[in-house]
Amino acid sequence: MPPKRKDTPITSSSSSPQFNNSLDEKRSKSGADEVFEATNMVDALGVKIEAILKKLEKLDVIESQLNEVHTRMANIEETMSRLDSEVKVLNNQQKKLKKNVEELQKGMEYTEDDISDLQRDNKKLENDVYELKKQLMYMENYSRRENLKFFGLPENIDASLNSMNVEEGLPRQHDASENTKEIIYKFLEDQLKIDRPREKIEFQRVHRLGKPNPQKSRPIIARFLRYSDRELVMEQARKHLKDSETLHVFDDIPKELYDLRKEQMQKLKEARQRGHTAYFSKAHPDKLFVNGKYIAPGRPLE
Numbered sequence: 001m002p003p004k005r006k007d008t009p010i011t012s013s014s015s016s017p018q019f020n021n022s023l024d025e026k027r028s029k030s031g032a033d034e035v036f037e038a039t040n041m042v043d044a045l046g047v048k049i050e051a052i053l054k055k056l057e058k059l060d061v062i063e064s065q066l067n068e069v070h071t072r073m074a075n076i077e078e079t080m081s082r083l084d085s086e087v088k089v090l091n092n093q094q095k096k097l098k099k100n101v102e103e104l105q106k107g108m109e110y111t112e113d114d115i116s117d118l119q120r121d122n123k124k125l126e127n128d129v130y131e132l133k134k135q136l137m138y139m140e141n142y143s144r145r146e147n148l149k150f151f152g153l154p155e156n157i158d159a160s161l162n163s164m165n166v167e168e169g170l171p172r173q174h175d176a177s178e179n180t181k182e183i184i185y186k187f188l189e190d191q192l193k194i195d196r197p198r199e200k201i202e203f204q205r206v207h208r209l210g211k212p213n214p215q216k217s218r219p220i221i222a223r224f225l226r227y228s229d230r231e232l233v234m235e236q237a238r239k240h241l242k243d244s245e246t247l248h249v250f251d252d253i254p255k256e257l258y259d260l261r262k263e264q265m266q267k268l269k270e271a272r273q274r275g276h277t278a279y280f281s282k283a284h285p286d287k288l289f290v291n292g293k294y295i296a297p298g299r300p301l302e
Contacts, residue, residue: 133256134286140254141285146204146224147252148233152244153183155208155217180220181206191247192236201229221252253285260286263297271301 156178184206188197202225208218224230237249253261261280271278271290281287288295295301 137254137257138284141257144252144254145282146227146230148222148224148230149209149250149252150184150187150220150222151248151250152246153187153217153220155212157212157214178208180208181222184220184222187247188233188236192233192240194232194236201233202226251285257285261288264288264295267295267301274301 181203184203185198185201188194188201194200204223204225206220206222209221210218212218224233234249234251241247241249264280264286267290268278268280268288276290277292278288278290281289290301
């Protein structure tokens with residue numbers, strides 16, 4: 001049997017002062033750590049709260065911006081709604097305008113037809129008026145068929161002035177006077193070689209045309225009593241005055257007829273130079289005939 005070990009007496013350390021001090025220190029240190037840790041937790045919590053507050057401020061800003069966006073969207077929607085209404089109104093107006101334009105176009109078609117009819121009627125009236133004027137011109141020319149105009153015959157200007165003074169009631173300058181009928185008879189006898197014209201030819205009236213002009217003699221117009229005498233004088237004038245540059249005998253025709261003849265006069269001269277028979281119609285004095293064939297204005301001689 002093994003020997004018994006001596007029991008060592010156990011001493012209690014808790015009862016020692018040193019142990020107690022150490023225990024207090026540990027407890028104090030543990031409390032300080034807890035306080036420090038609590039402080040750190042409070043600081044961390046403050047930081048988190050501050051961060052949360054900042055985020056909340058940002059959320060307020062975002063909310064404000066969202067409210068502004070919503071307001072703008074509402075305004076845009078209102079504007080779009082108004083624009084939509086205006087577009088509808090414009091569409092309606094466009095339809096009405098299109099309808100009015102179509103009606104106007106139809107009316108214009110009728111108007112154009114009416115204008116065309118009026119232009120056609122007006123053209124016909126113009127032609128009728130022109131023909132009436134020509135008929136009147138032909139009638140006036142017929143009333144002048146016994147007349148001839150004599151150009152280049154010397155004029156006694158003093159006698160003419162004296163005659164005008166008497167007609168106007170002014171004192172007579174002298175007793176000289178111009179006998180136009182005698183001037184014509186002398187011209188017929190000397191220039192046209194008509195034998196004893198005073199016995200053969202009678203006039204209804206003979207006188208100068210226009211007012212006296214010291215620079216040139218005025219033409220004389222003579223109205224024959226018989227048309228045959230007038231034709232005799234015209235025939236002799238064509239024979240004996242064709243080379244004269246100063247003396248001329250012409251038909252007494254209206255100015256309008258003269259203008260119409262003027263266009264054809266060169267053809268008349270050219271045809272006669274070629275030896276053709278060329279003349280203006282007596283019934284229609286503006287119409288030129290060459291060898292019995294009518295030559296229209298603008299048409300050249302063949």
